[in-house]
Amino acid sequence: MTAFLAAAVIAGTPLLFATLGELITEKAGNLNLGVEGMMLMGAVMGFGVGLWTGNPFLAIIGAIGAGAAGAAIYAVLTVSLRANQVVTGLTLTIFGTGFASFVGKSFMGVPAPASVKSAFVTLEIPLLSKIPVFGPMLFQQDIFIYFGYLITIGASLYLWKTKKGLNLKALGENAAAADASGINVNLYKYVHIIFGGALCGLGGAYMSLVTVPVWQENVVAGRGWIAVALVIFASWKPSKAMVGAILFGGLNILGYRLQSMGIHISQYLLDMVPYVATILIVIISTRKNRKEDMGPADLSNPYFREER
Amino acid sequence: MIKITKRAELPKKQEALINAFAIIFSIVCAGLVILILGYNPVKIFHQIIVGALGTEMRIQQTILKAIPLLITSLGIAIAFKMKFWNIGGEGQIIMGAFGASLVALNIPPAVPSAITLLAMSGSAIFFGGLWAFIPAFFKAKMGTNETIFTLMMNYIAIKWVTYLQYGPWKDPASQGFPKIANFEANAILPSLFGVHIGWVIALVLVALIYIFMNHTKKGFEIAVVGESIQTARYAGMNINAVIITAMLISGGLCGMAGMIQASAIERTLTSALSGGYGFTAIITTWLGRLSPPIIMFVCFAFAILLQGGAYLQIAMSVPAAVADMIQGIILFFVLGSEFFLQYKVGFALKSKKKEVA
Numbered sequence: 213m214t215a216f217l218a219a220a221v222i223a224g225t226p227l228l229f230a231t232l233g234e235l236i237t238e239k240a241g242n243l244n245l246g247v248e249g250m251m252l253m254g255a256v257m258g259f260g261v262g263l264w265t266g267n268p269f270l271a272i273i274g275a276i277g278a279g280a281a282g283a284a285i286y287a288v289l290t291v292s293l294r295a296n297q298v299v300t301g302l303t304l305t306i307f308g309t310g311f312a313s314f315v316g317k318s319f320m321g322v323p324a325p326a327s328v329k330s331a332f333v334t335l336e337i338p339l340l341s342k343i344p345v346f347g348p349m350l351f352q353q354d355i356f357i358y359f360g361y362l363i364t365i366g367a368s369l370y371l372w373k374t375k376k377g378l379n380l381k382a383l384g385e386n387a388a389a390a391d392a393s394g395i396n397v398n399l400y401k402y403v404h405i406i407f408g409g410a411l412c413g414l415g416g417a418y419m420s421l422v423t424v425p426v427w428q429e430n431v432v433a434g435r436g437w438i439a440v441a442l443v444i445f446a447s448w449k450p451s452k453a454m455v456g457a458i459l460f461g462g463l464n465i466l467g468y469r470l471q472s473m474g475i476h477i478s479q480y481l482l483d484m485v486p487y488v489a490t491i492l493i494v495i496i497s498t499r500k501n502r503k504e505d506m507g508p509a510d511l512s513n514p515y516f517r518e519e520r
Numbered sequence: 521m522i523k524i525t526k527r528a529e530l531p532k533k534q535e536a537l538i539n540a541f542a543i544i545f546s547i548v549c550a551g552l553v554i555l556i557l558g559y560n561p562v563k564i565f566h567q568i569i570v571g572a573l574g575t576e577m578r579i580q581q582t583i584l585k586a587i588p589l590l591i592t593s594l595g596i597a598i599a600f601k602m603k604f605w606n607i608g609g610e611g612q613i614i615m616g617a618f619g620a621s622l623v624a625l626n627i628p629p630a631v632p633s634a635i636t637l638l639a640m641s642g643s644a645i646f647f648g649g650l651w652a653f654i655p656a657f658f659k660a661k662m663g664t665n666e667t668i669f670t671l672m673m674n675y676i677a678i679k680w681v682t683y684l685q686y687g688p689w690k691d692p693a694s695q696g697f698p699k700i701a702n703f704e705a706n707a708i709l710p711s712l713f714g715v716h717i718g719w720v721i722a723l724v725l726v727a728l729i730y731i732f733m734n735h736t737k738k739g740f741e742i743a744v745v746g747e748s749i750q751t752a753r754y755a756g757m758n759i760n761a762v763i764i765t766a767m768l769i770s771g772g773l774c775g776m777a778g779m780i781q782a783s784a785i786e787r788t789l790t791s792a793l794s795g796g797y798g799f800t801a802i803i804t805t806w807l808g809r810l811s812p813p814i815i816m817f818v819c820f821a822f823a824i825l826l827q828g829g830a831y832l833q834i835a836m837s838v839p840a841a842v843a844d845m846i847q848g849i850i851l852f853f854v855l856g857s858e859f860f861l862q863y864k865v866g867f868a869l870k871s872k873k874k875e876v877a
Contacts, residue, residue, distance in 0.1 A: 310844025480683035
């Protein structure tokens, strides 16, 4: 059981990074459906740089850069040129998928280099790892996963405790009002969209370097789309995003576990559960009409000062 | 200081000029990227055209790709006209194919083809429509966010058919290989001029949807709801009924595309049958400015890129990924250029801050 929970945390980590990235993007009022594409760009650059240099640090930088570059294209088009966000995001996914299979063509089936993998060995955290159940689940993991915790806490503090974070939320709620109060709307949007893309790139790199440590085409396998759903599941709260990521990560591996225990439920039916759950959450949160569970009010509306 | 102002109505000639410029510019930029990747861009573009239009058979292949894209785009156009962001085309295609297969796999082979195909179409339209009705119902009654809802419905549909393919519907005759039984001859669409008659259906639908959107009361109501819910309410329209009707048509059309793919292309049901058409159609619909005749041309142009890209892989062993990247780059530029259609960019000598109203 504990082993399963620990595996769920590992399976949930790429989701956590991507979900936080999309969450921050959406807080800036932009819906970026290019998460899958940015994760793939991060996955291939993380893996490729790791392979060429053997340096885990550079690999991570490569992944961050690739995700951020994808997000930057999206930002130019949707913020400065006011293109439709849904269409631009989908295009980014097409581009990212092509980019990843093109760059990754030469190392198809190659395992991640040992020097990079060694950076992701399990590090037990003293004291905390001795807590029953939660210790082995949360604190006998690799450094990447701990970094995920830090980003989660950091994002929560940023969004609720700092002036910049509060400005960001104001901007997502009503860009015109935020502009009138002196917030540089476009700058905020650019910074947060690109930061969100960097996190998506990191999530992708975790897939190619740790979860599936062999390069294969479409290594992200639809997790970018789950991340888009998870943002809603989490009602735009980083702490809930973490719970959701572990839950969805667990569901992803549950079918195989159950089968090894002799319980035969089709993995394909279990795979439906996260999506059905997300729909139910969307319905319930709309029904309750609780303001704090809803998304940013100005989400996916382009903002143009002269049209105010 | 750069000054941006919204354009009033643009003369048709100038609009065409900007559009043409955007396409040429995007092709040049895509060419530069191809050059950086180490290929000869002129040769690549030439091969794409040759691969898509070079022989009669290749033209047929291109048309085969354009058919599902066009029918799905028409469905999506109706939803988008209402500003209902239906990104569930993929799932609606798959559920349409499921509906068609439900009939095809259970009907006796002796039933005449015309009856079988009609029953399959009806069932496909029903299930495609159902898949769009569910999010439309919640949108109308409660105001739920349809973007995420329709997106999730895609995955449920794909997993459902995968489940059938690996489980209850697995063909016992396929020796353990997870596939669903092939359709009997009476469930397969006939051909006309070497291409299955889906192309006739698609052309008829272009005309019908054009008339529906521009010359009927319901079509007008959909446009009004898209423009402003307040206006629609003030005019006494039953908004919920408009949303649900529009989405039933939208999903029904996508379902029809699924039926055509299952019947004429796959001749069975597979979870990969939608082939991303549901997502690509969103792009073609948008670029086609929600107008059926323009969408038709955009879909054909896209089919050329798809078929030409597939040909590149065989003829020049250029990875299919390059075609995806080119497609992405061209799209980025076309999306970016729309800005210049709507806004005028000029240089103001003195930066004048706009007064806050």
